[in-house]
Every structure is written in C-alpha cells, then in structure tokens.
Amino acid sequence: MPHRIVIMMISLLSFATWGMAGPITFNSALPLSEGTGILRAQVNLLHQSGDATALKRNVTATAIPLVLAYGVSARLALFGVLPYVNKRMDINIGANRFRRNTQGLGDARFFARYTMYQQDRPGDTLRIAPFAGMKTPTGAHNTRDAPGLLPQPLQSGSGSWDPFVGIAITRQTLDWELDTAVSYRMNTKASGFEFGDEARLDGSFQYRVLPRTLEDIGVPAFVYAVLESGLIWNGRNRLAGVVDNNSGGTVWNLVPGLQYVTRRYVLETAIQIPAIQRLNGTALTTDWLWTTGFRWNF
Amino acid sequence: MRILQSFLFILMLFAAPFGAAMAGDTGQTATIVVNGLSCPFCAYGLEKHLKKVNGVEDVNIDMKHGKATVSLKPGTQVDDAMLREAVKKAGFTARDISHN
Numbered sequence: 001m002p003h004r005i006v007i008m009m010i011s012l013l014s015f016a017t018w019g020m021a022g023p024i025t026f027n028s029a030l031p032l033s034e035g036t037g038i039l040r041a042q043v044n045l046l047h048q049s050g051d052a053t054a055l056k057r058n059v060t061a062t063a064i065p066l067v068l069a070y071g072v073s074a075r076l077a078l079f080g081v082l083p084y085v086n087k088r089m090d091i092n093i094g095a096n097r098f099r100r101n102t103q104g105l106g107d108a109r110f111f112a113r114y115t116m117y118q119q120d121r122p123g124d125t126l127r128i129a130p131f132a133g134m135k136t137p138t139g140a141h142n143t144r145d146a147p148g149l150l151p152q153p154l155q156s157g158s159g160s161w162d163p164f165v166g167i168a169i170t171r172q173t174l175d176w177e178l179d180t181a182v183s184y185r186m187n188t189k190a191s192g193f194e195f196g197d198e199a200r201l202d203g204s205f206q207y208r209v210l211p212r213t214l215e216d217i218g219v220p221a222f223v224y225a226v227l228e229s230g231l232i233w234n235g236r237n238r239l240a241g242v243v244d245n246n247s248g249g250t251v252w253n254l255v256p257g258l259q260y261v262t263r264r265y266v267l268e269t270a271i272q273i274p275a276i277q278r279l280n281g282t283a284l285t286t287d288w289l290w291t292t293g294f295r296w297n298f
Numbered sequence: 299m300r301i302l303q304s305f306l307f308i309l310m311l312f313a314a315p316f317g318a319a320m321a322g323d324t325g326q327t328a329t330i331v332v333n334g335l336s337c338p339f340c341a342y343g344l345e346k347h348l349k350k351v352n353g354v355e356d357v358n359i360d361m362k363h364g365k366a367t368v369s370l371k372p373g374t375q376v377d378d379a380m381l382r383e384a385v386k387k388a389g390f391t392a393r394d395i396s397h398n
Contacts, residue, residue: 031340032343033344034347123361177336214361262338265339
C-alpha cells in the first residue's frame with residue numbers, strides 16, 4: 001500500500017485541538033484560567049476512495065481523541081491529547097476483496113502554550129500564543145495481520161518522537177471570532193521509516209447566529225456558524241533512507257461547522273471538505289472527514 | 299477640655315480617609331468591569347475565581363456589558379486588589395470596581 005495514502009489520513013485525523021471555545025480543527029489563543037481544567041472529546045470519521053487501479057482501495061478511519069487541558073497560570077497552559085484510532089483498508093487482491101485493519105491507542109501529544117501578547121477591551125480580546133510540544137510513540141507501530149507486518153502508515157502509531165511548534169492568534173468579540181494558526185511538525189525516524197514533516201496554515205471565522213441580541217444580564221448560550229480553512233503540507237516519507245516519491249502532498253480543506261457554546265460545555269460538529277488535493281504520485285483522495293465532539297469546563 | 303476636643307478632631311481627620319476606604323470595601327455587592335470577556339465558555343473561569351475570593355457569596359456575570367457583580371456575605375468585606383487578582387487569574391483585565 002502506498003504510504004502516502006495514509007499519511008494524509010493521519011494528518012487529517014490528528015487535528016484534535018485544545019479545550020477552549022474557538023476553532024474546531026485547530027488551536028486558538030483563547031484564555032484558559034489558572035487552575036481550570038477542560039476535557040474535550042471528539043469523534044473524527046474519514047473516508048477515502050477514488051482508486052482508479054484494479055486494487056480499488058477504500059480507506060475508512062476513525063479517531064477518538066481525548067484532550068485534557070490545564071491552566072498552570074492565566075498565561076501558561078498544558079495540554080495532553082490521547083487518541084484511540086481505528087484504521088481500515090479494503091483492497092482487491094486477485095478476485096478477492098481483502099481487509100487490513102488496526103485499532104488501539106494512537107500517538108499521544110503533549111504541549112504547552114504561552115500567551116505572549118494580550119490586549120483586552122470591553123467584549124473584545126486579541127491574543128497571540130506560541131506553543132510547542134512532542135508527539136510521543138504511545139501507539140503500536142509493529143502490528144501484524146495475516147499477510148504480515150502492516151504498512152507503517154496503517155499502524156496506530158508512528159513509533160517516533162516528533163517535536164512540533166506553532167503560533168496561534170485569536171481576535172474574539174461578542175459577535176464574532178477570527179483565528180489563525182501556523183504550525184510545523186518535524187517527524188523523526190522509527191524502525192527505519194520516517195514520515196515526511198508536516199506544516200499547517202489554518203484560519204477560522206465564527207459568527208454568532210443565536211441569540212441575535214444579547215440580554216442585559218447573564219451568560220447566554222451562543223450558537224456560532226463556523227467556516228474554517230486548513231492548508232496542510234506533508235513532506236515525502238523515507239523508508240530506510242530512501243525518499244518515497246509517491247508520498248506527501250498538499251491538501252486544502254474547507255470546513256463548515258456549527259458550535260453550541262455555554263458556560264460549562266461546548267457541542268460542535270463540522271465536516272472537512274477537500275477543496276484542493278495535490279498529492280505526490282497517484283493516491284486515494286479524501287472524500288470527506290466528519291468531526292463532532294464536546295468540551296467540558298471543570 | 300479644649301485639649302480633648304483638639305485630640306478628637308485630629309483623630310477624626312486621620313480616621314476619615316481610612317473609614318471611607320473601608321466603607322468602600324464593605325458594600326453588599328461589588329461590580330467589576332472586566333475587559334476581554336467575549337465568550338460564554340471563558341466566563342466560567344472568571345466566575346470560578348471570583349467565587350474563591352474570601353467574602354464572596356455569589357457571582358453574576360453580565361456578558362453584554364462585560365461586568366461581574368459579586369454579592370458579599372453579610373458582615374464581610376472584600377479587598378479590591380483580591381478581586382483584581384481573581385480576574386487576572388481568570389485571564390482577563392479588571393478595570394473599574396464599584397461598591398453598592
């Protein structure tokens with residue numbers, strides 16, 4: 001199986017972000033109060049098809065990332081993301097349809113974010129927060145099935161320690177919110193295999209559609225209409241030091257969504273629609289990625 | 299007698315500003331203008347920190363006007379600096395504080 005098929009899948013499934021209200025598919029710079037925790041859970045469902053070859057490959061992948069966030073101070077917050085993943089590929093071998101799949105814990109990510117700039121006005125805030133962390137090899141990367149060792153991208157984990165850095169900028173008012181984030185992850189080698197690095201440029205605009213006007217007292221629940229944009233670039237993989245020219249590429253997703261935001265919890269759903277997929281070589285294309293989840297303040 | 303009157307007058311002069319400050323801290327409610335508050339989910343952290351301040355019984359947040367009103371326990375007083383610190387820990391900026 002070409003590795004590039006699933007490298008994009010991993011990128012799309014690993015977007016689980018931290019806890020504050022804000023974008024659905026990437027990180028914001030919104031505040032996390034000192035001593036406050038947030039639990040976030042998501043279900044991400046991906047489908048890929050469009051194989052023009054006789055293999056007629058189809059990929060379905062599910063990821064359920066749990067995110068725990070904690071405010072060490074008003075400026076410094078720590079985050080942990082632990083995903084459960086299920087990856088399945090159906091493929092024609094000869095006259096038979098064959099399935100290879102794996103499931104289990106994926107690779108956990110741990111990172112810290114520091115608010116380096118904060119400008120508060122009535123009902124309005126602008127924040128800039130860099131973040132840095134590490135993807136850790138908590139997922140299995142040597143799972144086997146009947147034909148043998150699963151291809152590395154189909155494993156639930158990469159086996160590698162992969163550092164990443166980024167910066168998030170958020171402007172939020174009572175009526176709307178605008179976010180952008182740029183990040184880079186340097187993937188390292190494990191078991192002779194190295195995924196290509198990943199760079200992301202994300203944007204999000206959220207507009208309060210309900211309530212249309214705010215009451216003079218209290219904290220009402222907000223309903224936001226959300227439109228996000230995700231530009232993801234993946235470098236080519238390397239197997240035993242040899243570059244795989246049929247891996248990596250660039251994807252641009254448009255993500256319409258909806259959020260219901262209260263004091264204690266957020267409910268949200270969105271669908272990522274690939275607007276542009278420029279993958280190296282021939283590869284399966286992503287049909288859609290649906291995500292839904294909640295966040296809970298404690 | 300004249301000396302005693304002078305002593306009491308001087309005592310009142312010194313006590314007046316102090317008394318005024320304490321009166322400001324012993325109101326039934328205090329209202330804090332909070333800048334940067336623009337999302338319901340973020341308001342929880344502010345409420346949580348204000349409730350931790352000694353003497354605070356209840357907190358009501360007015361999202362529209364960016365105000366947090368704390369109700370004080372009877373017979374208690376609260377220091378403005380503690381309220382400001384609570385707002386800061388929640389990740390926001392406290393402006394004016396008024397007592398009623």
